[in-house]
Amino acid sequence: MAVDTSSQSVAKAAGDVARGPSRGTGKREGRLKRSLSTHWYAWAMVAPVTVVISVIIGYPLVRGIYLSLTDATERNVARTIGVNEIPATYEFVGLDNYKEALSGGQFFDTLGWTLVWTVACVSITFGLGMALANILNRRIAGRSFYRMLLILPWAVPGFVSVFAWRFLYDERRGLLNSILAGGGIDAVPWLNDPTMAKVAVIAVNVWLGVPFMMVALLGGLQSIPGELYEAAEMDGAGPWQRFRNITLPGLRSVSTTVVLLSTIWTFNMFPVIFLLTRGGPGEATQILVTQAYKFSFEISPRDFAQSSTWGVLILVILMVFAAVYRRVLRKQGEVW
Amino acid sequence: MRRGIAAIALVSALAVSATACGGNDSGDTGNKSSGELSGTVTWWDTSTVGSEDKVFKKLAEDFTKLHPKVTVKYVNVPFGEAQNKFKNAAQSGSGAPDVIRSEVAWTPEFADLGYLAPLDGTAALKGEDDFLKQAAASTEYNGKTYAVPQVIDSMGIFYNKKIFKEAGVEVPKTIDELKTVSATIKDKTGKTGLYLRGDDAYWFLSFLYGEGGDLVDAENKKITVDDEAGVKAMKTVKDLVDSKAAITDATNGWDNMQAAFKDGKVAMIINGPWAVADTYTGKEFADKANLGIAPVPAGSAGQGAPQGGHNLAVYAGSKNLDASYAFTEYMTSAESQAKVAKELSLLPTRNSVYSQPGVASNEIVSFFRPVVDKAVERPWIPETGSLFAPLVTEYTKVLTGQTTPEKGAKATADEYRKLLKDWK
Numbered sequence: 200m201a202v203d204t205s206s207q208s209v210a211k212a213a214g215d216v217a218r219g220p221s222r223g224t225g226k227r228e229g230r231l232k233r234s235l236s237t238h239w240y241a242w243a244m245v246a247p248v249t250v251v252i253s254v255i256i257g258y259p260l261v262r263g264i265y266l267s268l269t270d271a272t273e274r275n276v277a278r279t280i281g282v283n284e285i286p287a288t289y290e291f292v293g294l295d296n297y298k299e300a301l302s303g304g305q306f307f308d309t310l311g312w313t314l315v316w317t318v319a320c321v322s323i324t325f326g327l328g329m330a331l332a333n334i335l336n337r338r339i340a341g342r343s344f345y346r347m348l349l350i351l352p353w354a355v356p357g358f359v360s361v362f363a364w365r366f367l368y369d370e371r372r373g374l375l376n377s378i379l380a381g382g383g384i385d386a387v388p389w390l391n392d393p394t395m396a397k398v399a400v401i402a403v404n405v406w407l408g409v410p411f412m413m414v415a416l417l418g419g420l421q422s423i424p425g426e427l428y429e430a431a432e433m434d435g436a437g438p439w440q441r442f443r444n445i446t447l448p449g450l451r452s453v454s455t456t457v458v459l460l461s462t463i464w465t466f467n468m469f470p471v472i473f474l475l476t477r478g479g480p481g482e483a484t485q486i487l488v489t490q491a492y493k494f495s496f497e498i499s500p501r502d503f504a505q506s507s508t509w510g511v512l513i514l515v516i517l518m519v520f521a522a523v524y525r526r527v528l529r530k531q532g533e534v535w
Numbered sequence: 536m537r538r539g540i541a542a543i544a545l546v547s548a549l550a551v552s553a554t555a556c557g558g559n560d561s562g563d564t565g566n567k568s569s570g571e572l573s574g575t576v577t578w579w580d581t582s583t584v585g586s587e588d589k590v591f592k593k594l595a596e597d598f599t600k601l602h603p604k605v606t607v608k609y610v611n612v613p614f615g616e617a618q619n620k621f622k623n624a625a626q627s628g629s630g631a632p633d634v635i636r637s638e639v640a641w642t643p644e645f646a647d648l649g650y651l652a653p654l655d656g657t658a659a660l661k662g663e664d665d666f667l668k669q670a671a672a673s674t675e676y677n678g679k680t681y682a683v684p685q686v687i688d689s690m691g692i693f694y695n696k697k698i699f700k701e702a703g704v705e706v707p708k709t710i711d712e713l714k715t716v717s718a719t720i721k722d723k724t725g726k727t728g729l730y731l732r733g734d735d736a737y738w739f740l741s742f743l744y745g746e747g748g749d750l751v752d753a754e755n756k757k758i759t760v761d762d763e764a765g766v767k768a769m770k771t772v773k774d775l776v777d778s779k780a781a782i783t784d785a786t787n788g789w790d791n792m793q794a795a796f797k798d799g800k801v802a803m804i805i806n807g808p809w810a811v812a813d814t815y816t817g818k819e820f821a822d823k824a825n826l827g828i829a830p831v832p833a834g835s836a837g838q839g840a841p842q843g844g845h846n847l848a849v850y851a852g853s854k855n856l857d858a859s860y861a862f863t864e865y866m867t868s869a870e871s872q873a874k875v876a877k878e879l880s881l882l883p884t885r886n887s888v889y890s891q892p893g894v895a896s897n898e899i900v901s902f903f904r905p906v907v908d909k910a911v912e913r914p915w916i917p918e919t920g921s922l923f924a925p926l927v928t929e930y931t932k933v934l935t936g937q938t939t940p941e942k943g944a945k946a947t948a949d950e951y952r953k954l955l956k957d958w959k
């Protein structure tokens with residue numbers, strides 16, 4: 200959310216510079232006045248939304264940033280219990296939390312796995328989604344039935360499917376291992392072995408993410424005019440050439456958007472990790488958000504400051520990613 | 536809009552608590568004996584669903600027979616979630632129960648955070664001299680009593696007598712014997728010896744104590760988990776899993792442990808009285824006599840099982856303190872404890888209950904009574920409840936081969952040093 204807003208405002212600011220004359224303060228005031236007098240109605244209409252958004256997004260954001268600069272824990276925040284009022288005693292500590300997070304190994308270890316997880320999930324999901332979309336874009340028997348079936352993982356609430364997977368993965372009583380046992384294969388420690396657990400969480404996230412990719416890309420595919428393919432075929436282009444030179448460029452605007460969205464979602468995909476492994480075994484599958492959650496809800500005393508610090512760092516990482524991504528696209532001539 | 540609602544809620548909450556407070560004061564001065572209790576008491580129970588919860592629910596609701604104007608709301612919160620849920624609710628002030636079944640290690644922590652009402656001089660404490668000394672120890676914090684002991688427990692080996700007979704082995708007394716016995720069981724019956732919980736560090740304690748170690752030494756303000764004994768205990772559990780004497784899981788340990796034992800897939804588990812009622816529901820234990828219980832296997836320094844248990848504590852923000860005190864007293868009274876001991880084989884915290892008929896003859900209670908007397912008591916400091924989170928991470932890492940026993944113990948100790956500032 201924050202990423203979108205920031206990049207849009209950047210775009211707007213850039214547009215202003217390109218369009219408008221020099222930014223004299225006097226002129227700016229005049230423009231503001233004019234825009235208020237002509238568009239007062241529009242301003243009035245967006246005001247409630249602005250207020251609500253600033254309350255439900257702005258306030259927690261500012262509060263989070265503030266907490267990351269303090270040493271707030273469960274023990275020193277203000278709380279009112281019955282008649283006892285306990286005042287807050289936490290103190291401002293400046294950037295100490297950031298120093299601690301960025302100098303210890305834990306943050307970078309977790310970040311490393313988070314990046315592996317994000318890249319693996321997004322690339323596999325995108326690859327599978329692309330393949331399925333291309334298959335389902337052809338005229339095959341039972342096409343709409345398959346489309347329905349493939350959208351199913353998306354229709355089931357996420358936590359339900361993750362729980363279902365957890366039962367499937369169970370080493371001793373899970374369905375997967377019973378099937379393997381039927382084939383004479385030893386039980387696989389799906390969630391008990393650190394490497395297998397990593398594979399397992401990625402598999403579930405891919406399973407959950409493919410429908411979105413597929414639907415988005417299918418939509419993109421249908422907007423590519425059929426004549427292009429016909430013309431290419433006439434010129435003797437093979438299927439692979441057609442795919443590379445027509446399908447891929449035609450899908451560009453769709454795929455750049457879904458990759459960006461999917462990256463941000465996967466980076467912060469809390470439920471899959473939390474419900475499947477709780478970050479375990481040990482901390483093998485802990486990504487940044489689940490670790491931040493652990494700081495503020497699972498350890499005791501709950502470390503609100505540390506948790507907010509990680510939260511702010513996650514925000515910064517995603518903002519940098521979005522900015523770089525946009526810049527790369529713009530260099531390639533994409534307006535986004 | 537949201538703010539408006541919050542403000543109204545806050546104001547009304549303040550008003551209600553103010554009136555409740557006023558009511559209290561008059562109650563303390565003399566209204567108590569004549570005033571009839573009324574209102575709702577919400578109780579968060581953490582007992583095992585499907586076996587223990589039915590008995591506790593019935594017992595709790597019977598409170599209304601004594602006080603017809605009081606409504607008891609029984610809520611079962613899974614044990615693993617209760618600590619966090621209560622903290623969330625207690626801190627925000629909304630949705631917190633009036634009475635919580637607080638594990639012994641949670642009690643000093645909740646008290647330290649200001650969430651619990653001090654019970655000295657209230658109706659909640661009755662016949663204090665009757666309580667076992669070890670049970671009462673965890674209810675005190677900074678010179679005040681914040682909870683009333685409900686049950687006390689320790690751990691032992693639960694074993695399947697049928698499997699032991701089939702394999703022709705005796706119950707292991709030491710960890711070395713545990714390994715050989717497990718090997719024999721595997722040879723003769725194809726079953727696994729022990730299920731060791733790998734996702735909860737409480738199950739690690741008996742191995743740590745068995746080597747003469749401890750998590751911390753509160754008297755000398757010293758962190759001891761990374762001492763030689765701690766490392767050795769880590770090596771022991773790792774060796775049990777590596778040698779296939781034990782199986783373990785990094786997630787869903789409780790369910791898998793109980794299922795494996797109840798279905799006769801493993802011959803032994805380490806567990807406490809709280810698991811007895813649930814174990815009896817298994818098909819292997821339809822004949823209750825098939826369940827054998829023995830002391831935990833000894834390490835190089837002898838046997839050592841942790842002393843645990845549960846207290847009942849009253850939330851400081853409760854709107855109905857008087858009824859909550861009375862409810863707490865009722866649930867921890869000798870009669871209630873006797874009922875629970877008879878039906879669920881849980882250990883009473885009152886001395887007098889042990890001699891009651893039906894309790895004295897209960898095999899499991901009489902087995903655990905001396906075990907509890909010898910059990911290792913943890914230091915009842917607010918941080919005791921915080922010691923498990925770092926430990927379980929490293930414990931699981933050691934069991935799954937992600938770190939060595941030495942490094943695991945060291946990493947745990949480093950976390951403890953952050954938690955307990957100025958400790959050595």
